[in-house]
Each structure stands twice: as structure tokens, then as C-alpha cells.
Amino acid sequence: MCGIFALLNASGDDATLRRLVVELASRIRHRGPDWSSVWTDGSKNFLAHERLAIMDPNESGDQPMHNADGTISWVVNGEIYNFAQLRDEHGLDCKTTSDSEVVGLLYEKYGSSFVKLLDGMFVFTIVDSRGDEPVYMAGRDHMGISPLYIGHGEDGSTWVASEMKCFQHVTQIKSYELFPPGHFCLWQAGERPDFIRWYEPRWVTDESYVPTAAVDFAQVRETVIEAVLKRLMADVPFGVLLSGGLDSSLVTAIAAKHRDRATNSLDWSEKLHTFSIGIKGAPDLENAKKVADFLGTTHHEFHFTPEEAIDAVPKVVYHLESWHQVRAAVPMFLLARKIKALGVKMVLSGEGADEALGGYLYFHEAPSAEEFHRESVRKTTRLHQWDVLRANKATMANGLEARVPFLDKKSPGPPDEHRPRGEGVRHVAQARRRPPEDGEVRSEEGLRHPGGPLPARGRAVEAERAVLGRRGLRLGRRPEELRRGRHQRRGVRAQVREVPGGDPADQGVLLSEEHVREALPW
Numbered sequence: 001m002c003g004i005f006a007l008l009n010a011s012g013d014d015a016t017l018r019r020l021v022v023e024l025a026s027r028i029r030h031r032g033p034d035w036s037s038v039w040t041d042g043s044k045n046f047l048a049h050e051r052l053a054i055m056d057p058n059e060s061g062d063q064p065m066h067n068a069d070g071t072i073s074w075v076v077n078g079e080i081y082n083f084a085q086l087r088d089e090h091g092l093d094c095k096t097t098s099d100s101e102v103v104g105l106l107y108e109k110y111g112s113s114f115v116k117l118l119d120g121m122f123v124f125t126i127v128d129s130r131g132d133e134p135v136y137m138a139g140r141d142h143m144g145i146s147p148l149y150i151g152h153g154e155d156g157s158t159w160v161a162s163e164m165k166c167f168q169h170v171t172q173i174k175s176y177e178l179f180p181p182g183h184f185c186l187w188q189a190g191e192r193p194d195f196i197r198w199y200e201p202r203w204v205t206d207e208s209y210v211p212t213a214a215v216d217f218a219q220v221r222e223t224v225i226e227a228v229l230k231r232l233m234a235d236v237p238f239g240v241l242l243s244g245g246l247d248s249s250l251v252t253a254i255a256a257k258h259r260d261r262a263t264n265s266l267d268w269s270e271k272l273h274t275f276s277i278g279i280k281g282a283p284d285l286e287n288a289k290k291v292a293d294f295l296g297t298t299h300h301e302f303h304f305t306p307e308e309a310i311d312a313v314p315k316v317v318y319h320l321e322s323w324h325q326v327r328a329a330v331p332m333f334l335l336a337r338k339i340k341a342l343g344v345k346m347v348l349s350g351e352g353a354d355e356a357l358g359g360y361l362y363f364h365e366a367p368s369a370e371e372f373h374r375e376s377v378r379k380t381t382r383l384h385q386w387d388v389l390r391a392n393k394a395t396m397a398n399g400l401e402a403r404v405p406f407l408d409k410k411s412p413g414p415p416d417e418h419r420p421r422g423e424g425v426r427h428v429a430q431a432r433r434r435p436p437e438d439g440e441v442r443s444e445e446g447l448r449h450p451g452g453p454l455p456a457r458g459r460a461v462e463a464e465r466a467v468l469g470r471r472g473l474r475l476g477r478r479p480e481e482l483r484r485g486r487h488q489r490r491g492v493r494a495q496v497r498e499v500p501g502g503d504p505a506d507q508g509v510l511l512s513e514e515h516v517r518e519a520l521p522w
Contacts, residue, residue, distance in 0.1 A: 001146065001392070001401035002063075003031030003050035004075040006125040006160040008136050009189040010044040010153070021046045024166045030319070031077075031162060033399045039064040039073060044157075045127050045134060049075045052399055054346055055235055055264075061098035067108050068093070071130045074107070076100035077162055078122030078146040079403070081230040084264065086117060099233075112137055112186045115198045119230075119409050121145035123179070125160050137186045142199040143352075143407045144181030144384025147392055151176035156190050163393070164321050181384050203377055210370045227408035228254040231348055232262035238346040239273035239339070241332075241402070242299070244287025246359070247350030251405055255348060256295045269298065273344065277302040277335035302338045304331070319397035325390035332391065336398040345401060351387045352406035355379040383407070 005025040010017050021038055025048035029036065032050030034057070040046045049063040066073045083099035086092065092105045103124050106114035123146045128135040138160050140148045149166075151159035151173040159166075159173055167176045179185075182199030202209050228251055232238065240252045256272045259265070274297040276288040285301055292299035309330050316326055316333050339347065354360050358376050366372035383389075388404065395402040 001031065001054065001079070001121075001396060002052050002077045003028035003162040003396075004077045004123065004125060004160070005048040005050075005162070005166055006075065006127075006138070006158075007046040008044075008125075008127070008158045008160070009134075010046070010157045011155045012044075014040070014042070014044070017044065017046065021048050024048075024161070024170065025050060027165045027168075028161070028163050030399060031396045035062055037062055037064060041073070041127060041129055041134070043129075043134065045136075047073060047075045047125060047127060052345065052396075052401060053236070054079065054401060055100075055233070056096050056098040057235055060096040061100070063100060065098075065101055065104055067104055072104050072108050072126065072128050074100075074104040074124055074126040076103050076122060076124045077148075078120055078124075078141065079231075079233065079401075080118055080120040080122060081233055082117075082119040090117075097235075107137065112184060112196075115139050115184050121403070123148040123162065133188050135186070135188055136193070137184060138179065138193070139184035139198070140179050140181055142182045142409055143380075143388065145388055145392065145404060145407060147384075147389065148179035149176055150179045150185070150193065152192065158187075158193060165318075178385075181381075204381060207374075210373050223408070223410050224250070224405065225254050225258055227405035227410065228348065229258055229262045230408075231403040231405050232259065232265040234264075234346050235266055236345040237266065237268045237273075237343055238348075239275055239344050240297075241335070241347050241349045242274040242276050242288045242291060242297075243350070244276070244284050244289075244291055245350070247353040247406065249291045250353075251348050251350050252291060252297065253295055256297055271296060271298045273298045273300065275300045275302070275335060275339050275344075275347065277304065277331050277338065279303065279306065300338075300342070302335060304334050308334070315397070316394065320390060320393050322385075322389065325386060328387070329390045329394040332394040333397055336395040336400040336402075340398045340400050345399070347395070347400060347402055349391055349402045349404055350406065351391045351402075351404045352380070352383060352411070355383055355387070356406055356411055380407075 003025070005021065005028065007017065007021050018038060018040065025036065025038065029050050032052045034053045035051040036049070037051070038046060038048045047064040051062060053061060055061060064073050064075045080086070080099040080102060083102045086102045086106065087094050090106065090109065092102055092109075094101045094105065099120070103114075103118070103122075104126060106117060107126055107128070110117075118141070120141060121143075122139075122141045124137075124139055126137040128137070136158065138148070138150065140146065147162055149161050149164050151161070151167050151170075152175050153159065153172045154174045155172065157172065159170075159176065160179075161167060164176065167173050180195055182204070183195040183197050185193035185195060187193045197205070203211070232255065240248065240255055242248050242252050252272070252274055259272060272295075274288070274292050276285055276292075276299070278285045280303050289299060289301065312330050312333055313326060316329050317323060319333070320326070320329055355376065358366075358372055363372060363375070366375065379386075388407065391402045391404065
């Protein structure tokens with residue numbers, strides 16, 4: 001995971017533009033503290049890369065990358081888990097062991113359709129100079145695990161960045177927006193990029209579709225195991241975030257038991273390393289230790305005080321570029337800093353399981369299998385603005401990469417074969433309603449609702465919690481209340497760019513640390 005920035009079809013003096021690109025890219029250097037590079041074709045097109053070296057950490061893995069004759073250049077943020085398979089099956093002449101190299105070489109061979117071959121978390125930007133006019137391509141992974149935003153200049157230029165802060169106070173940019181998951185753009189100079197969906201399973205594209213096939217538990221088991229193992233691909237030390245909850249404990253158990261089956265994985269420690277954080281005496285820490293002891297991991301337990309958590313809030317909101325998920329993001333942000341100090345660069349995490357598999361408490365109230373499925377799809381397809389955004393930006397704020405096995409391209413979530421039917425929709429949530437028995441792992445959220453559609457008794461509380469401020473848009477119900485101005489946070493000056501479609505779930509907010517500090521009550 002790294003940070004990318006691109007300025008395409010710009011106008012102005014080359015030296016001035018380069019200085020601007022360097023300055024804007026440096027705003028996401030926390031995502032890539034290992035090296036910084038800027039490339040230009042001499043025709044007002046710039047690619048910048050802030051590198052966190054995970055695969056091929058040598059200079060050969062630096063970006064931007066280029067094809068053999070230098071006519072195609074590209075930058076990538078993320079991990080392509082099937083890069084070795086793609087390299088071998090498609091006869092790619094790779095010069096490095098970096099997974100990012102296959103992106104440009106596949107584009108050279110197949111054009112924009114190559115994106116469907118990729119299995120991983122990724123965003124990329126490509127400059128193709130083979131014709132009379134350059135062709136540009138940008139794309140994002142199937143679930144939006146890696147963040148990406150796109151801006152549009154007054155002069156017809158296009159701006160692409162891993163985080164919105166790269167666009168802040170840039171007068172040349174007239175608008176910017178979220179780059180939607182599972183889409184790509186292909187355009188030429190002078191054209192406005194259009195989003196084209198490449199990830200189009202029926203459960204995403206057909207709102208009326210409800211699968212009917214019975215669940216195959218053996219297939220679910222193997223799918224989850226393979227999803228964990230492929231994410232152990234790394235040339236650097238790695239570990240697992242362990243909260244003591246069900247999802248992270250399952251990921252830890254698989255990684256500990258089947259680690260010898262992983263390929264392209266650094267054998268850096270005899271035991272798997274696990275990491276937890278909390279206030280001293282917290283039940284989560286006790287549960288995490290029980291799981292770690294049972295699985296025989298090398299466990300690292302860290303602590304913070306309430307005051308330290310409050311102190312971190314402005315920085316956390318600045319990195320998230322959102323008010324949402326702050327409660328979960330603060331400990332994750334603090335833990336990432338502790339982990340990075342140990343020399344670990346990559347961790348696995350359990351995000352996505354509750355959405356894809358209906359694990360939240362309120363799912364037991366689903367009136368039917370059809371409603372269970374629709375709610376699972378709704379929450380899963382919005383994760384790029386919720387838990388996934390938090391997991392990525394809270395960790396990458398400290399140069400730590402988080403990988404999420406439950407959101408694998410072959411995930412056992414909403415797709416066809418894995419929806420329970422009839423009364424079976426209640427089994428997951430009912431199991432999580434009762435108090436945990438001694439030694440039993442708990443739900444990641446316990447009895448706390450994560451957001452989204454609450455029972456009626458909880459909506460008023462949620463409406464007060466999830467407020468961005470004047471012109472802000474919150475996630476959840478009753479957006480009309482914000483339009484009437486009933487919920488505002490005095491002093492918050494938010495710069496909002498709305499995504500086409502107007503869904504409050506797909507809005508971005510860019511706040512400086514100064515804006516955040518002004519809004520806080522302490």
C-alpha cells in the first residue's frame with residue numbers, strides 16, 4: 001500500500017507544475033514513507049508515488065514504472081495477490097518481483113479489459129503515449145479497499161490522488177469526487193473521464209436479485225482460508241490485528257495454522273505475531289490474550305489512556321477525512337503507530353465480515369431471507385466509506401498496511417451461493433445476542449450497533465452522533481434533517497464535494513486539523 005498522485009493534461013510552466021506535484025504528493029507521504037518519486041513525459045503529464053515498500057523493497061520496485069520502450073508509464077497503490085499467476089499465464093516479461101509491474105504490462109497487452117484479471121486491493125493511473133495523443137486510464141478495486149479520488153481542473157486537466165487532502169486549497173481544481181469502487185476511467189486529453197463499471201456480479205448490479213442456492217459450508221471454509229493465505233504475501237515482517245472478537249480471531253487462527261501453505265511470504269518469525277490495544281483492564285484485551293495463548297502466537301498488548309485517545313482525535317479526523325468511524329479509528333490509529341515502531345509493515349484485519357455475512361446484532365430482526373440479503377448487500381457495498389475507509393486510513397496514517405481477507409474477490413459474503421434461507425437468517429445474530437461463555441470469542445462489536453439502519457429506538461441517538469456540520473452529509477437515516485439545518489456543529493467548516501447520485505453514504509468531507517480542533521468541545 002502506498003500513495004499515488006497524478007496531474008494529467010495540465011497547463012503552465014513545467015518547472016512550476018513539477019514543484020506543485022511534489023508539494024501535493026508530499027501531503028500523503030505518511031502512506032509511503034520509504035521513497036518518493038515524480039515522473040513527467042515532458043507534455044504536462046505527471047505521475048507521483050509515495051512508496052511503502054512491501055513487495056520487492058529494493059530500488060527495482062520503485063514507481064512510477066514503465067514498459068520496455070517507455071511509452072507506457074503507471075503508478076499503483078495496493079497489492080495484486082495473483083501477480084505471479086498473471087505473470088506466468090500471460091507471458092509477461094517482468095523485470096522485478098513487484099506485484100505492481102503486471103498492471104502496466106497487462107494494459108499493454110489487453111487494453112482496459114485487463115482490470116478484470118486483477119485479484120487484490122488496488123488503485124492505479126496509467127499514461128499511454130503510444131499514439132499521437134496520450135491516453136489515460138485510472139481504476140479502483142472491486143470493493144474500494146484502496147482509496148481514490150479524482151479532480152477536474154478549470155483548464156481541462158485531471159487530478160488523481162489517494163486522499164482528498166492533495167486537492168485542498170488548489171485553485172486550479174474546480175471540483176473533485178470519490179472514484180467509485182469496481183470502476184475504471186479511460187479518456188484522452190480534453191475529455192472528462194467517465195466511470196465504467198468493471199466489477200459487475202449480479203448481487204451488485206441487480207437490486208431485485210436474491211440468491212436461492214443453499215449454503216455450501218465446505219466451500220465457505222476453504223474460501224476464507226485461501227483469502228487469508230493469499231494476504232500473507234509480503235517481503236517484510238507482518239502480523240494480525242487481534243481484538244479478541246470472532247472475526248479477527250478467525251483470521252488469526254487460519255494464519256497461525258495454515259501459514260506454511262502461504263506463497264511469497266517472508267519467513268521472518270517462528271510464531272505469528274498478533275497485536276491488541278486498549279485501556280488497561282479492558283475486556284477486549286483479556287479476550288485477545290486468551291485467543292493468542294490458545295493459538296500460540298507472539299502477542300503484543302499495548303495501552304492508552306482516555307486522555308491520549310482524546311488527544312489523537314484531531315489527527316485521526318484529519319487522516320480519515322471524515323467524522324465517521326472515529327470511535328473505532330482512534331485505537332486503530334494508536335495501535336498502528338506502536339506496530340510500525342516494531343518494524344512491522346503489514347497486518348491482517350477482520351473488517352467486512354459483519355457486513356458480508358450478516359453478523360451485526362440487528363440482523364436477527366430480518367423479516368425474511370430476502371431482506372437479510374438486501375441489507376447485507378447495502379452495507380457491504382458502502383464499506384468503502386465506512387469500516388474499510390477507517391481501516392485503510394487509520395493504519396496508513398502511520399505507514400502500516402492493513403489487508404482484509406473477508407472482502408476477497410471470492411468472498412463468502414453476498415454473492416450467490418452463500419445466503420442462508422428462511423429462519424436460518426437469524427442464526428448468526430441470535431448466537432451473538434447471548435453473553436459469551438468463559439473463553440468464548442465475542443462479536444467484534446458485542447452489543448454495540450455499528451451504524452446504519454437501527455431499530456426505531458436507536459435512530460434518534462444515531463442522528464445526533466453522526467453529524468458533519470453545516471452542509472455536512474452523514475451516513476444513516478433522515479438526511480432531510482440536515483437539509484433543514486436541525487443538526488449542526490457550530491464552528492465546523494467542512495469542504496464537501498458531492499458524488500453524483502446524491503446518496504449520503506457516498507459523500508466525502510475534507511477537514512483540516514485546524515477545522516477539527518475548532519469544532520471539538522475540549
